[in-house]
Amino acid sequence: MAVTTTWSILDMKRTASDGNVYDVRWQCLAKNDAGSESAVEAGKLILNADPSDPDFIPYADLTEATVLGWVYDSLIEGDETADEAKARIEANRTAKVDAQIAKNNDTASGMPWVA
Numbered sequence: 757m758a759v760t761t762t763w764s765i766l767d768m769k770r771t772a773s774d775g776n777v778y779d780v781r782w783q784c785l786a787k788n789d790a791g792s793e794s795a796v797e798a799g800k801l802i803l804n805a806d807p808s809d810p811d812f813i814p815y816a817d818l819t820e821a822t823v824l825g826w827v828y829d830s831l832i833e834g835d836e837t838a839d840e841a842k843a844r845i846e847a848n849r850t851a852k853v854d855a856q857i858a859k860n861n862d863t864a865s866g867m868p869w870v871a
Contacts, residue, residue, distance in 0.1 A: 759850045761850065762784070763824055763842075765782050765824065768780050776812075780803065781798070782827045785849075786849035788853055795849045797848070799827075801826060803826070
């Protein structure tokens, strides 16, 4: 069975007056194609952006891809790139789903005296 991972932004908190996003809730969901097994990694990213910074992106101009880029950057360990951090999380979640599938495939129920 194939395992698919999906990254998403669940919610963002911002200062209403200037659109400064300071709290991002995210998740990476891995599930098999039958949908019977899944594993989630989720987290909270705290930001401290400066609206006067020339690179500041106004709230109305943010895309999910931009915010997910911030999340990937926050997950970097050691000398990883953001893409490597993303791949590491996906591999961990996929392995967890694969382990659930293997466990379920090796699980049976019943009683030997009942035909």
